[in-house]
Amino acid sequence: MTESSRSHLSDDQLLAGLADGSDTLLEELYRRYFPMVLHLILNNNGTNDDAKDIYQETLIVLYEKVTTGSLELHCQLKTYLYSVSRRLWLKHLSARSRSGVTLLDTEDIANVDEDLAGHEARDRQFDLMADSLDRLGEPCRTLLEDFYIRHLSMQDITEKFGYTNADNAKTQKYKCLMRLKRLFFSVYKEE
Structure with missing residues (x-):
């Protein structure tokens, strides 16, 4: 799969590739969306390593939902990934500080609590x-x-x-x- 053909993949194609265990499409998910999560974490008291850990856990959540057939996207994949990462980072920060935490957001968010x-x-x-x-x-x-x-x-x-x-x-x-x-x-x- 060439670089240009990967960049034109739809959210559904990315999710289908993830469900099939495609390393190429997993790399594409990292290429497309990790910078957004890195930006979120770095702007909210985190490090590069924190961002990698949060994004890895986010992809695990996504993979579990895709492989069990329980993912119902009511937003763009980008928004879903950002929302899960944001929620995981908030949880991490609140565990670290034990006080209320507010994040500086740069993206739309979706409800991913469930x-x-x-x-x-x-x-x-x-x-x-x-x-x-x-x-x-x-x-x-x-x-x-x-x-x-x-x-x-x-x-x-x-x-x-x-x-x-x-x-x-x-x-x-x-x-x-x-x-x-x-x-x-x-x-x-x-x-």
């Missing part, structure tokens, strides 16, 4: 799961990581942990999974 609420809830669930895994202890933690993350077979797990057969390993995996579930939901329900 989109970010889902993103923040998922982040919180991932944090709770990581904490639950930490509290799970050994050998359950390693067994579950070996099976679900490292994709080891039950036979490999049987040999690694010294179980007498794969059925015993499956039983132990099930018990560990139930224990993890109890740990996770004991905290999750409190929230």
Whole structure:
């Protein structure tokens, strides 16, 4: 794809490319819209690195919405990206200062509260799961990581942990999974 053909892509084409995992179109999103976010962050007590972090998180929000089919754009893509970045930066600044924060805006904004609420809830669930895994202890933690993350077979797990057969390993995996579930939901329900 040539430079001139990329610059004529519509918002819908950019979103379709993002959903398909196109690195070229992801680079185009950076080329087009990162300068706008950089300007926002630099004009509101941020750094280059802050802008990169905020824009990365903004694109994650966009990617999640596009791939789940839940993105409903009622504005230009540029306005949506600016609004999400603005909201994330406001949240970052308010966490830093604990007092009310006002931004110097240079772009129109859209209401993205609902989109970010889902993103923040998922982040919180991932944090709770990581904490639950930490509290799970050994050998359950390693067994579950070996099976679900490292994709080891039950036979490999049987040999690694010294179980007498794969059925015993499956039983132990099930018990560990139930224990993890109890740990996770004991905290999750409190929230």
